[in-house]
Amino acid sequence: MTDPVGMSLAKVREVLGCEVLVAPPGWESVRVEAGCGADLMSDVLAFIKGGSLLLTGLTNAQTVRTAEVADVRAVICVRSKRPDASAVSLAQELGLPLLATPLPMFEACGRLHEAGLRGCTEVPAGGARGNELHQGV
Amino acid sequence: MSFTREFEIVGGDFASAGRVSTEIKAMLRGIGYPPDVIRRTAIASYEAEMNTVMYARRGSVRLGLEPGVIHLVFADEGPGIPDIGLAMQEGFSTATDEMRERGFGAGMGLPNIQRNADRLEITSEVGRGTRLDITVLTDEEAGR
Ligand SMILES: Nc1ncnc2c1ncn2[C@@H]1O[C@H](COP(=O)(O)OP(=O)(O)OP(=O)(O)O)[C@@H](O)[C@H]1O
Numbered sequence: 340m341t342d343p344v345g346m347s348l349a350k351v352r353e354v355l356g357c358e359v360l361v362a363p364p365g366w367e368s369v370r371v372e373a374g375c376g377a378d379l380m381s382d383v384l385a386f387i388k389g390g391s392l393l394l395t396g397l398t399n400a401q402t403v404r405t406a407e408v409a410d411v412r413a414v415i416c417v418r419s420k421r422p423d424a425s426a427v428s429l430a431q432e433l434g435l436p437l438l439a440t441p442l443p444m445f446e447a448c449g450r451l452h453e454a455g456l457r458g459c460t461e462v463p464a465g466g467a468r469g470n471e472l473h474q475g476v
Numbered sequence: 477m478s479f480t481r482e483f484e485i486v487g488g489d490f491a492s493a494g495r496v497s498t499e500i501k502a503m504l505r506g507i508g509y510p511p512d513v514i515r516r517t518a519i520a521s522y523e524a525e526m527n528t529v530m531y532a533r534r535g536s537v538r539l540g541l542e543p544g545v546i547h548l549v550f551a552d553e554g555p556g557i558p559d560i561g562l563a564m565q566e567g568f569s570t571a572t573d574e575m576r577e578r579g580f581g582a583g584m585g586l587p588n589i590q591r592n593a594d595r596l597e598i599t600s601e602v603g604r605g606t607r608l609d610i611t612v613l614t615d616e617e618a619g620r
């Protein structure tokens with residue numbers, strides 16, 4: 340019951356061996372409350388909960404835009420994909436942490452889950468109304 | 477209190493696609509709406525904006541704020557939607573390969589708008605364009 344929800348980005352980085360591409364001040368202590376792996380932006384908008392971490396194989400600026408719209412707290416590009424320069428500069432502009440991991444999607448999600456990060460259907464409330472998760476930032 | 481503001485959207489301009497919705501979201505945040513209302517409005521706006529960019533030549537969105545209500549009216553010049561019932565179905569999409577490579581074309585955009593809005597009205601004329609009337613109620617006790 341009293342388990343702290345989610346995981347800090349510092350821990351996420353450690354678990355996935357991430358390179359940090361955009362590091363807004365204080366990014367390491369930002370907590371993500373659930374994880375979501377997706378390559379279709381409308382799927383992200385339909386299913387992800389506010390306050391989550393997005394793992395994706397997409398590298399364009401729309402990924403960052405979608406994350407911002409859905410109150411996603413950080414984006415991880417999987418399988419060593421390099422985000423486009425436009426994605427990096429948009430993440431900088433919006434103050435959204437952007438990381439890259441060498442792990443492919445399945446393994447990245449699996450390791451985070453094993454380390455205790457829940458999926459978007461495993462945390463209470465949410466969906467289109469998941470802003471409960473957004474409090475206490 | 478009532479407030480309106482209009483934004484232009486350029487068809488095919490993927491580089492700045494979504495910028496308008498980011499701006500609207502920042503405005504709503506500045507005004508201090510509840511986070512849930514802001515998120516639902518931003519998602520609906522972004523999906524409609526992306527559809528305008530992907531399918532239309534040009535379009536605009538008018539943001540209207542009244543006590544208790546956020547209105548978004550998207551109007552575009554474009555091909556129109558021949559069968560709105562079909563377009564509303566999850567998974568229906570005419571997106572091109574290029575759009576799919578960018579992460580679009582799940583056929584979830586219009587259903588997402590429906591889910592996040594309190595009211596959605598779509599009118600469209602084939603060969604002319606499409607209009608979306610999106611209403612979000614902002615009172616937390618508004619029944620959501
Ligand atoms: N403004 C518009 N003008 C013309 N056609 C449209 C417009 N908006 C939607 N459509 C049509 O309706 C279909 C369904 O739209 P919807 O937004 O639900 O899915 P999508 O855009 O194909 O994929 P997604 O939104 O998941 O990325 C589109 O593929 C397109 O054929």
Ligand SMILES: [Mg+2]
Pocket residue numbers: 523526527581584585586
């Ligand atoms: Mg769409």
